[in-house]
Amino acid sequence: MSASHLELDLVERPFTDRGTRLLVTAGPGPADGLRVARAEYETPLAETTDLTGLLVHGADGRPLPVVSATPVEVAFAGGVSLLFADPATLVITGHGARASWRLPDGTGRTLALDGCHVLAGPPGEWSAPAVRAASEARWADWFAxxxxxxxxxxxxxxxxxxxxxxxxxxxxxxxxxxxxxxxxxxxxxxxxxxxxxxxxxxxxxxxxxxxxxxxxxxxxxxxxxxxxxxxxxxxxxxxxxxxxxxxxxxxxxxxxxxxxxxxxxxxxxxxxxxxxxxxxxxxxxxxxxxxxxxxxxxxxxxxxxxxxxxxxxxxxxxxxxxxxxxxxxxxxxxxxxxxxxxxxxxxxxxxxxxxxxxxxxxxxxxxxxxxxxxxxxxxxxxxxxxxxxxxxxxxxxxxxxxxxxxxxxxxxxxxxxxxxxxxxxxxxxxxxxxxxxxxxxxxxxxxxxxxxxxxxxxxxxxxxxxxxxxxxxxxxxxxxxxxxxxxxxxxxxxxxxxxxxxxxxxxxxxxxxxxxxxxxxxxxxxxxxxx
Structure with a gap:
């Protein structure tokens, strides 16, 4: 059974993975972007937020919408994706686009996308094709x-x-x-x-x-x-x-x-x-x-x-x-x-x-x-x-x-x-x-x-x-x-x-x-x- 046959709504069904405490959820409206938070014992996600207001902008500066969310990836228009490289690491991949978000203290961050970048987790180098292939194989095995x-x-x-x-x-x-x-x-x-x-x-x-x-x-x-x-x-x-x-x-x-x-x-x-x-x-x-x-x-x-x-x-x-x-x-x-x-x-x-x-x-x-x-x-x-x-x-x-x-x-x-x-x-x-x-x-x-x-x-x-x-x-x-x-x-x-x-x-x-x-x-x- 393909993992692509299950759509995540990023509200009741967040983007997360086996073994990870990271969850990606949607804000109240499209303009609010996505939130990344950590699951902890007896603690609401509002108190464990890593970043909020995650948006992806195309070369013309317009926000790129999320076109699909599956167990494998959150895909934006323009070829940008969120993927789990491992349980501790969420990466964002793409070219010719820009990501922006806010830290819990309100500080803004931006990132020009040109490959595979760590969004949450320890620093490291990752290959987007390898990360995606591993995720697809992992989920294919589970659904089988x-x-x-x-x-x-x-x-x-x-x-x-x-x-x-x-x-x-x-x-x-x-x-x-x-x-x-x-x-x-x-x-x-x-x-x-x-x-x-x-x-x-x-x-x-x-x-x-x-x-x-x-x-x-x-x-x-x-x-x-x-x-x-x-x-x-x-x-x-x-x-x-x-x-x-x-x-x-x-x-x-x-x-x-x-x-x-x-x-x-x-x-x-x-x-x-x-x-x-x-x-x-x-x-x-x-x-x-x-x-x-x-x-x-x-x-x-x-x-x-x-x-x-x-x-x-x-x-x-x-x-x-x-x-x-x-x-x-x-x-x-x-x-x-x-x-x-x-x-x-x-x-x-x-x-x-x-x-x-x-x-x-x-x-x-x-x-x-x-x-x-x-x-x-x-x-x-x-x-x-x-x-x-x-x-x-x-x-x-x-x-x-x-x-x-x-x-x-x-x-x-x-x-x-x-x-x-x-x-x-x-x-x-x-x-x-x-x-x-x-x-x-x-x-x-x-x-x-x-x-x-x-x-x-x-x-x-x-x-x-x-x-x-x-x-x-x-x-x-x-x-x-x-x-x-x-x-x-x-x-x-x-x-x-x-x-x-x-x-x-x-x-x-x-x-x-x-x-x-x-x-x-x-x-x-x-x-x-x-x-």
């Missing part, structure tokens, strides 16, 4: 690895596969896939697992590296950190950026007297590492890899029961909103600790995947014990949280009235009694959740529903992906197929790979970032599966 999808999904799939490449950066000694170069410049635990799901089709070794980034930084107690970034790891609330403390205090700081900014609390992400490991193994079997990670996965699983079950009822809970991955969900309006049904559903499935891994390693007795644990934990979840109508969410020991898509996640286990599973499938297909663009993260008819507020109503691809897998596992293949189909259609028609979508309109929610890694990854995997 893209999973096959049906024709109507191909354009969005190319965008998704490109997104996964450009979000790759050197992180902690490995190549890590960041969620977005627009601020999310670190590797988040949950995101890494979803990224691995797609990368396994084109580069299984790279998929395994996303998982290893967190297993490399496993804490002594077995917990996996929340984030690995260029400055270290985020593993408890003492590591949070200051702005996050203020936001959390505002959001949950007064609920039930909670003061989350006062005492350190462990921060991680939902347990799906064994699930991701097994998906990669199914695509590209690697028993030595399983043997290396299995003990660490066992320790990570044990942490939830040893350290994240403060009431000792056998059903772990999230000790902090960030550990859920759903930090803006209305379940946190009732306190900074909560136990929605998704967590224990994941733990059931993780036990089953650990059984698969133990079996592949030739340990049948261990595999049998894991199967027993999975079955027992599923029974406990049903016995203590199924009220005959729904799975309840607890906060501060009391049921939370808000109805969320997490209520349906026990389907993910594939171990529910038939009547309970059927009731959840009926609920999913009811008007509360089943619209043209399911699944809202809060029920359409719940008072807390907000179609544009992060986890308070918008559609997230990871929720849909996990529910579709759960429906398949629980004996509802037709509903699973329809959910996949409606999900890929929403993404196809919306114009981009966003963090989340308005379930009423199918459009990008205003505060959702673009070029989002797990949306790209899970769209690709869903697109593979639809007929």
């Amino acid at each position: 690895r893209m999973p096959a999808v049906r024709p109507d999904l191909a354009e969005r799939a190319r965008m998704a596969w490109w997104t996964l490449a450009v979000n790759l950066l050197p992180i902690a000694g490995r190549e890590g896939l960041v969620p977005s170069k627009y601020g999310y410049v670190g590797v988040w635990n949950w995101d890494a697992l979803f990224h691995a799901v797609a990368l396994r089709h084109g580069d299984p070794a790279l998929a395994r590296d996303q998982i290893l980034l967190f297993l490399d930084h496993q804490l002594p107690d077995g917990r996996l950190p929340d984030v690995v970034h260029e400055h270290g790891v985020l593993a408890d609330t003492t590591d949070l950026p200051r702005a996050d403390h203020a936001r959390l205090a505002q959001h949950v700081g007064t609920a039930n007297g909670a003061r989350p900014e006062r005492a350190p609390v462990p921060v991680t992400k939902p347990p799906l590492a064994a699930w991701a490991v097994w998906k990669v193994h199914e695509t590209d079997p690697d028993v030595p890899f399983l043997a290396a990670v299995y003990p660490r996965l066992v320790r990570a699983h044990a942490w939830w029961f040893a350290a994240s079950d403060p009431d000792g009822d056998g059903l772990p809970e999230y000790l902090h909103p960030y550990s859920s991955g759903l930090d803006d969900s209305p379940v946190w309006d009732y306190g900074p600790r909560a136990e929605p049904p998704d967590l224990n559903s994941y733990l059931v499935l993780e036990a089953d995947r650990l059984a698969d891994i133990a079996g592949a390693l030739g340990r049948p007795a261990e595999a049998a014990r894991w199967r027993e644990r999975a079955a027992a934990h599923a029974r406990l979840l049903v016995a203590r949280r199924w009220d005959g109508t729904r799975f309840t969410t607890l906060a501060a020991g009391a049921p939370v009235p808000v109805r969320t898509a997490l209520d349906l996640m026990p389907l993910f286990t594939g171990r529910l009694p038939a009547g309970v599973a059927a009731a959840l499938e009926r609920t999913l297909r009811s008007p509360a959740y089943w619209g043209e663009r399911p699944v809202p993260t809060v029920a359409f008819d719940d008072p807390a529903f907000d179609p544009e507020a992060m986890w308070r109503g918008p559609v997230w691809l990871n929720v849909n992906y996990l529910l579709a897998e759960g429906l398949q596992r629980s004996g509802f293949p037709d509903t699973a197929a329809e959910l996949r189909e409606r999900t890929v259609a929403m993404v196809r028609d919306a114009g981009g790979l966003y963090e989340y979508w308005n379930p009423l309109t199918g459009a990008r929610a205003p505060r959702a970032t673009s070029g989002f890694g797990w949306s790209a990854a899970l769209f690709l995997d869903l697109a593979r599966m639809v007929g």
Whole structure:
């Protein structure tokens, strides 16, 4: 697949490359030129700008417009181009033209173009034909690895596969896939697992590296950190950026007297590492890899029961909103600790995947014990949280009235009694959740529903992906197929790979970032599966 078949708009899709922190984006209007900025952890591009107002002028002094922008180059009229010579170096090439721009302090610069010049990066000599040929070859190789999808999904799939490449950066000694170069410049635990799901089709070794980034930084107690970034790891609330403390205090700081900014609390992400490991193994079997990670996965699983079950009822809970991955969900309006049904559903499935891994390693007795644990934990979840109508969410020991898509996640286990599973499938297909663009993260008819507020109503691809897998596992293949189909259609028609979508309109929610890694990854995997 040619890289020239993907056009970059230089707004949602900047000109950038695998391994580079440099991004080229357009100004508000044609006369504003282009901006070059650097992607940094938790920092807006406005604070990392290298230059602004980049314009190219022809021999007659008139500005030359950008005629195309692809992963390979930004091409101006008159034969002028921007190219990445290497991850640290952006060059501008051309003859008989002049480039002008402003530095962050407002100082103007001009450059008469006569060959290949470094625009951003260390000084050096570069050959424009060689740089272009290397870029074309690099992108041709990447797109050749893209999973096959049906024709109507191909354009969005190319965008998704490109997104996964450009979000790759050197992180902690490995190549890590960041969620977005627009601020999310670190590797988040949950995101890494979803990224691995797609990368396994084109580069299984790279998929395994996303998982290893967190297993490399496993804490002594077995917990996996929340984030690995260029400055270290985020593993408890003492590591949070200051702005996050203020936001959390505002959001949950007064609920039930909670003061989350006062005492350190462990921060991680939902347990799906064994699930991701097994998906990669199914695509590209690697028993030595399983043997290396299995003990660490066992320790990570044990942490939830040893350290994240403060009431000792056998059903772990999230000790902090960030550990859920759903930090803006209305379940946190009732306190900074909560136990929605998704967590224990994941733990059931993780036990089953650990059984698969133990079996592949030739340990049948261990595999049998894991199967027993999975079955027992599923029974406990049903016995203590199924009220005959729904799975309840607890906060501060009391049921939370808000109805969320997490209520349906026990389907993910594939171990529910038939009547309970059927009731959840009926609920999913009811008007509360089943619209043209399911699944809202809060029920359409719940008072807390907000179609544009992060986890308070918008559609997230990871929720849909996990529910579709759960429906398949629980004996509802037709509903699973329809959910996949409606999900890929929403993404196809919306114009981009966003963090989340308005379930009423199918459009990008205003505060959702673009070029989002797990949306790209899970769209690709869903697109593979639809007929």
